[in-house]
Amino acid sequence: MTAWLTRISPDLRHPAARRDLRDITAVHRRVMSLVPDDLGDQARHQAGVLFRLDHTTTGPVLLVQTTMAPDPARLPDSYGTVQTRDITPLLNALTTGMSVHYRIAANASKRAWKGDNAGKVVALSGPHAEQWWQRKADTHGLTLRHMHTQPQPAAVGRATPVRHAITLFEGQAFISNPDQARAAILSGIGRGRSFGCGLLSLAPAP
Structure with a gap:
């Protein structure tokens, strides 16, 4: 591709x-x-x-x-x-074990199954957002080495009502599955991909 x-x-x-x-x-x-x-x-x-x-x-x-x-x-x-x-x-250069820098601004979220927000998608922050990214990275061909997180301004739509909380994740990782990593780059990760969330950027690290 x-x-x-x-x-x-x-x-x-x-x-x-x-x-x-x-x-x-x-x-x-x-x-x-x-x-x-x-x-x-x-x-x-x-x-x-x-x-x-x-x-x-x-x-x-x-x-x-x-x-x-x-x-x-x-x-x-x-x-x-x-x-x-x-x-x-x-994309073609990604290989198993390759060390990379990563950056992704993602909508770390989950659907609540109980409480006042049952059935709703709720934004995650702090350690919960970090755990979300750890799980996503593991299933998208990345083994994280370092992680830095920073809340970003929410993606807010005015003409059309849209609001997505965004967390910036960046750091270093190893490629554990090149095919999964390529698919993640091309398809994005998480919710809100039409509105600025989920683009995974990778660059070779020394």
Whole structure:
């Protein structure tokens, strides 16, 4: 499977960029504009679209992963700085025992089975979120070595009511199952994948 990663640094002077960053549903629409319009009801799945909004010291950075070649020309003029690279070589290079750095902004959550929230999906935090990520990593081809967690601003939709709690997990791991790890990169992990959750980034570690 071929995949591309597009890094967008929105220009906060651009009115469309400012509007998008206030509404995760607007970010979703902007991200989907990078792929063709005629993909049907499962367009995000068909194009393998995942994204993550990283909050950096120099401003927000939007990372968009697709399994179709993206078309940055469909972004508004002067929307921001855009860089795209083919990450297929990284996917192919994953091997058992390989040491990697990882980063994922995920919706750590579970469905409650008792109490006032019975039947509802509830967000996890602190040690419960860490345990959630440990379980997910184990079943997606990663053996964690180090973990750092940090709560992130929630993904909030204004035009469409959406709210997903987000925790950033990053650290080092070993690849225990390359096929599972590749599938996790391409498909994402956890809930909220249409709205900026679940994109797993890996990079070789020394």
